[in-house]
Amino acid sequence: MELTGAQSLIKSLENQGVDVVFGLPGGAILPVYDPIIDSSIRHILVRHEQGAGHAAEGYAQVTGRPGVAIVTSGPGATNIVTPLANAYMDSTPLVVVTGQVATNSIGTDAFQEVDITGVTSGVTKHNWLVTDAQDIPSVIAEAFHVATTGRPGPVLVDFPKDVANAVTTWQDPGPVDLPGYRPSPSPDPAAVAAAADLILAAERPVLYVGGGVLKADASQALADLVELTGIPVVTTLMARGAFPDSHRLCLGMPGMHGNYTAVTAMQRADLLVALGSRFDDRVTGKVSGFAPHAKVVHVDIDRAEIGKVRRPEVAVVADCRLAIEALAAVLRARASARPDVLDPGRLAPWIATIADWRARFPLAYDRSVSTGTRHGSQLLKPQFVIEQLRATTPDDTVLVSGVGQHQMWAAQHWRFDQPRSWVNSGGLGTMGFAVPAAIGAKVGRPDRMVWAVDGDGCFQMTAQELVTASAERIPVKIAILNNAYLGMVRQWQHMFYEERYSEVYLSPDLPDYVLWAEAMGCVGLRVTAPEEVVPAIEKANEIDDRPVVIDFRTDSMEQVYPMVPSGSSNDEIVLHPSQQGLAR
Amino acid sequence: MSASPVGAVSSELAAPGLPSAKASARLRHHVVSLLVENKAGVLVRVAGLFARRGFNIVSLAVAPTHDPRLSRISIVVDVDSAPLEQVVDQLDKLVNVVQIDELHPLDAREAELLLVTVAVDGVSRSQVIQLAEVYDGAVLDVAPGAVTIRLAAAPEVVDDFEQVVRPYGIIQLQRTGRIALPKLDQTG
Numbered sequence: 001m002e003l004t005g006a007q008s009l010i011k012s013l014e015n016q017g018v019d020v021v022f023g024l025p026g027g028a029i030l031p032v033y034d035p036i037i038d039s040s041i042r043h044i045l046v047r048h049e050q051g052a053g054h055a056a057e058g059y060a061q062v063t064g065r066p067g068v069a070i071v072t073s074g075p076g077a078t079n080i081v082t083p084l085a086n087a088y089m090d091s092t093p094l095v096v097v098t099g100q101v102a103t104n105s106i107g108t109d110a111f112q113e114v115d116i117t118g119v120t121s122g123v124t125k126h127n128w129l130v131t132d133a134q135d136i137p138s139v140i141a142e143a144f145h146v147a148t149t150g151r152p153g154p155v156l157v158d159f160p161k162d163v164a165n166a167v168t169t170w171q172d173p174g175p176v177d178l179p180g181y182r183p184s185p186s187p188d189p190a191a192v193a194a195a196a197d198l199i200l201a202a203e204r205p206v207l208y209v210g211g212g213v214l215k216a217d218a219s220q221a222l223a224d225l226v227e228l229t230g231i232p233v234v235t236t237l238m239a240r241g242a243f244p245d246s247h248r249l250c251l252g253m254p255g256m257h258g259n260y261t262a263v264t265a266m267q268r269a270d271l272l273v274a275l276g277s278r279f280d281d282r283v284t285g286k287v288s289g290f291a292p293h294a295k296v297v298h299v300d301i302d303r304a305e306i307g308k309v310r311r312p313e314v315a316v317v318a319d320c321r322l323a324i325e326a327l328a329a330v331l332r333a334r335a336s337a338r339p340d341v342l343d344p345g346r347l348a349p350w351i352a353t354i355a356d357w358r359a360r361f362p363l364a365y366d367r368s369v370s371t372g373t374r375h376g377s378q379l380l381k382p383q384f385v386i387e388q389l390r391a392t393t394p395d396d397t398v399l400v401s402g403v404g405q406h407q408m409w410a411a412q413h414w415r416f417d418q419p420r421s422w423v424n425s426g427g428l429g430t431m432g433f434a435v436p437a438a439i440g441a442k443v444g445r446p447d448r449m450v451w452a453v454d455g456d457g458c459f460q461m462t463a464q465e466l467v468t469a470s471a472e473r474i475p476v477k478i479a480i481l482n483n484a485y486l487g488m489v490r491q492w493q494h495m496f497y498e499e500r501y502s503e504v505y506l507s508p509d510l511p512d513y514v515l516w517a518e519a520m521g522c523v524g525l526r527v528t529a530p531e532e533v534v535p536a537i538e539k540a541n542e543i544d545d546r547p548v549v550i551d552f553r554t555d556s557m558e559q560v561y562p563m564v565p566s567g568s569s570n571d572e573i574v575l576h577p578s579q580q581g582l583a584r
Numbered sequence: 585m586s587a588s589p590v591g592a593v594s595s596e597l598a599a600p601g602l603p604s605a606k607a608s609a610r611l612r613h614h615v616v617s618l619l620v621e622n623k624a625g626v627l628v629r630v631a632g633l634f635a636r637r638g639f640n641i642v643s644l645a646v647a648p649t650h651d652p653r654l655s656r657i658s659i660v661v662d663v664d665s666a667p668l669e670q671v672v673d674q675l676d677k678l679v680n681v682v683q684i685d686e687l688h689p690l691d692a693r694e695a696e697l698l699l700v701t702v703a704v705d706g707v708s709r710s711q712v713i714q715l716a717e718v719y720d721g722a723v724l725d726v727a728p729g730a731v732t733i734r735l736a737a738a739p740e741v742v743d744d745f746e747q748v749v750r751p752y753g754i755i756q757l758q759r760t761g762r763i764a765l766p767k768l769d770q771t772g
Contacts, residue, residue: 121629122636126679129624146679180621180682304673 005133006031006164009097010039012140012173016172018068020044020059020443022052026072027112029099031164044443044472049076051436051465053083057092058440061423062448064217064399066093066147067440071101074090077158078119082430085123087154089217089427090238093147094154095140099443102162103131115160125153130160133168141173150183151302152215185301185325187318194314195297197272198331200341202271202295204350205231208254208283211238211426212535213299218321219243219419222275227329228335230344232354234262236277238426241416251354255283257408257562260361260579263570264564265354269294277322277354279309279424280427289569299323320393327507361584363412364576380530382406382554386413386453389479392537398441398450402458405487408560410453421448432461438476439469440509449541456482456506456513463516469547470521475539478522478549483556484508491559498565508553517549610740611689613642615764616671618657619683622648626680630657630658637674640665643761654682658763692764696739698722698746699705701732703753712752719745730755 003011009032013021017420020042025033036043046052056067067087071080077098087094101110117127126146128139139157147155194447199205213222226233226249233243234254243250254262272294284290286376287309298305298312299320306315316323335342362379365383386409398422399414401407407424416422423441425433438452459480469476490504517524523543527536527550540548561576574580620626627646629713634641642660646656651654659672675681702712712731713723721735735745739762746757 117625118628121625121632125677178679181679302668304677304678306673307667308670 001170002167002169003455004031004035004164005130005136005159005166005168007035008133008136008168008170009140009159009164010035010041011170012137013041013068014039015137016140016144017065020319021068021070022046022055022059022440023053023070024049024072024076026074026076026099028072028073028101028161029076029097029159029164031161032070032099032159033099043070044439044468044474046436046468047464048462049079049470050082050177050432051439051462053094053096054086054430054436054462055432055440055443055465056094056096057087057090057433058400058423058437059439059444060087060092060094061437062420062441063444064215064420065444066095066152068095068097068145070097071099072112073101073116076113076307077114077116081120081123082428083342084156085156086425086428086430086433088123088125091152091211092154093152095143095147096156096160098155098156099164100129100158100160103160104162106160107470115338116156122157123154124156125155127158129158129162130292133166134162134171136163136168136169136243137173138176142176142178146178146181146183150181151212183301184319185303185317187316187323189326191314191316191325192326195299195316195327196334198271198295198297198314199229199231199273199327199331203347204269204293205229205271205273205347206251206265206269206294207231207233208236208266208272208274208277209239209242210231210236210275210277210501211242211491212320213239213242213315213324214276214419215321216276216301216320217419218276218319218324219323221324221328223247225324227332228328228331228350229342230347231273232265232351233417234258234266236280236283237411237424239277240334240411240414240422241419244417246417247416252357255280255412256566257412257560258283259412260562260573260575261354261357262377263564263573264357266291266294267570268353271295271297272296274299274312275324278305284309285564285568285570287341290333311456324377324454338380360582361575361579362558364557364578366578368556379555380528380533380553382409382483382552382558383413384530385479385481385533385552385554386410388454389451389532389537390414393451393541394449394532396421396448397446398445400424400434400438400441400450402452402454403429403431403488404455404458405483405491405560406453406455406458408488410479412560431455434458435462435476435478436465436468438478439465439474439491442469442474452476452478454478454480455487456480456484456508457486459513460506460511464523466517466520466549473545474547475544476547476551477543478547479537480513480549480551481554481556482508482513482551483554484557487556487558488560494559495563513549513551517547517551520547522547524551526553528553612662612670612761613660613689613691614663615689615694615762616659616661616668616675616679616685617685617764618659618685619649619654620657621680621682622653622655623680626655629678629680630659630675632679633674634671637671638666639671641769643759645761645763656759656763660762673759679701687764687766691767693767694739694762694764695736696742696762697760698735698737698742698757699732699756700746700749701725701730701755703729703755704731704750705729708752712749715745715748721745731749
């Protein structure tokens with residue numbers, strides 16, 4: 001069967017089960033856009049290539065399937081570097097196809113030429129420059145294989161214009177042949193047994209759950225392990241929802257803005273079982289002071305994570321689900337021989353200590369302001385908005401966020417009870433992630449309500465994608481926590497730069513977010529007082545034919561607490577001012 | 585050549601006949617031997633990984649193997665700059681890297697090639713040529729004021745030769761960096 005390289009590419013994508021791509025055409029990628037007209041694949045035309053990349057990430061994070069983006073060469077390609085870097089940090093499967101100048105022009109500084117495989121080699125799992133149209137089916141098969149197996153991540157396929165125009169014959173790709181790529185180690189039984197020994201010997205264990213549990217679809221296996229062992233769980237920023245917040249053994253989020261109980265349980269633990277987590281600096285604080293009494297079992301599919309930051313006593317290099325299931329099987333066998341080894345009472349003193357911390361040091365903010373009990377005050381607390389949003393939306397709502405204070409408040413105050421219900425930018429900390437990622441999430445899960453909690457600074461970076469959402473009838477809902485500042489930077493200047501505020505003020509009404517939303521085809525609403533919060537959310541929930549933006553005018557002075565100052569040990573956690581005098 | 589007073593290494597670690605500081609540097613320098621797919625851009629991916637992760641390359645040699653689909657890259661890594669295990673685990677994630685062997689200096693047969701042009705006069709020419717013969721080197725080129733010598737030998741021998749000709753005046757010098765293969769098992 002004769003076809004062009006471009007047709008071969010689209011056919012290859014169809015064969016991979018791709019149902020939607022996010023993209024924006026241009027010169028070098030023009031040939032690829034012609035067969036898109038005849039394809040079953042839905043193409044969503046973004047307004048900036050960064051939006052295509054983040055939308056593909058949002059799609060991937062909620063579905064578990066790879067997100068796909070197509071952009072042109074040169075600036076189109078460089079505009080999608082940030083999403084690639086973001087996906088690389090957060091292990092999100094992404095396949096990006098970039099146009100490239102014709103092969104005989106490569107290296108001549110041709111119009112819109114950029115060495116994008118060179119530029120992206122540090123932020124992709126792998127990338128390919130296709131030089132022969134005959135290779136297209138096998139390269140695309142390899143690209144999807146690499147993106148989705150092992151530790152998932154982004155890949156890029158650079159596609160010269162003459163390769164797209166070339167006439168070729170279709171050949172079904174055989175099995176993927178990548179001799180240097182061995183992605184899926186299985187758990188070593190000896191290591192699993194050693195991990196079980198440590199678990200049975202521990203008096204103060206904590207399961208330190210990271211994003212790898214979600215990638216491995218291991219939430220059910222984790223729940224079984226918790227039921228079996230009675231060990232409490234912390235879920236990192238990337239793992240919120242991997243284990244339900246409503247479970248009595250879920251301690252919530254650890255780290256720089258984690259709650260006191262989650263942070264302190266890790267500090268006092270005698271055993272950390274790290275499951276698909278990577279000892280990120282935002283979790284550990286000063287590494288030498290992190291969990292000083294704990295032995296470590298580290299389960300990760302990426303061998304290079306073992307010992308990168310903290311040397312474990314036992315390492316299990318494997319897919320999290322397989323490792324957790326193997327661990328549970330060994331523990332069950334031990335318990336059937338000696339029933340008392342997993343007796344729930346063995347951890348009773350530890351669970352009681354944790355319960356005491358939870359009772360005395362819950363997440364705190366000044367509720368009296370937002371609930372109106374303080375006379376005359378109309379300040380809207382951002383945490384109050386998030387609590388009301390959670391209470392006024394369906395349980396299976398997908399929450400998306402940008403990066404900054406609003407992200408931390410969302411991660412702290414939302415109740416996450418389902419895997420893949422939380423989409424955010426963790427490792428890279430990409431402001432502007434929320435709006436395009438929410439669009440991708442809604443495309444991936446049209447059955448779910450999708451809300452983004454965004455900051456005013458973040459919103460201004462990528463808001464133009466709401467035009468995409470209106471045009472494509474993608475009814476996302478955006479809650480801007482508008483505090484008129486680059487709030488997290490302001491918080492650091494408040495705490496560490498003697499309140500010398502440098503270049504962080506944005507203004508609450510420039511731009512006018514309601515008018516801007518309306519101009520982009522959305523419904524725009526404004527909320528300035530606590531009693532308006534729920535009615536506005538209810539109104540937004542009823543709108544299903546276009547996006548909604550709510551401009552919540554929140555308290556500019558609010559800070560994120562608790563906070564472990566950068567470079568400090570987690571023992572130096574700073575609590576909300578109302579809790580700072582309490583004896584720990 | 586005189587032994588440097590800097591540093592100390594226990595006598596059982598020091599290779600025979602080597603000054604201790606140089607021996608300790610040598611023992612820090614492990615060869616990571618990579619079999620890689622012979623494809624465009626592979627060297628950049630390997631070198632880029634070292635740069636990105638802050639690992640230092642002491643030397644690097646690359647050439648095709650007997651199998652035209654594969655090349656071998658020999659990288660000498662200072663294990664004080666980064667844990668060798670981390671270097672190897674990160675390299676293993678590169679899709680084009682097919683096989684990795686870490687070679688401890690005591691477990692490897694190592695070789696290096698040196699080309700050096702040494703300034704000579706009527707008196708010193710014969711001395712330099714004689715030294716080259718002592719070290720099993722070869723004279724490649726002779727001119728009125730200089731000779732060019734080739735030496736292929738174990739890296740520490742190449743070091744020694746470089747030291748003994750240095751006083752005559754080195755005009756140009758090129759070393760290839762170390763290549764290595766594992767020592768053969770003598771018991772089998």
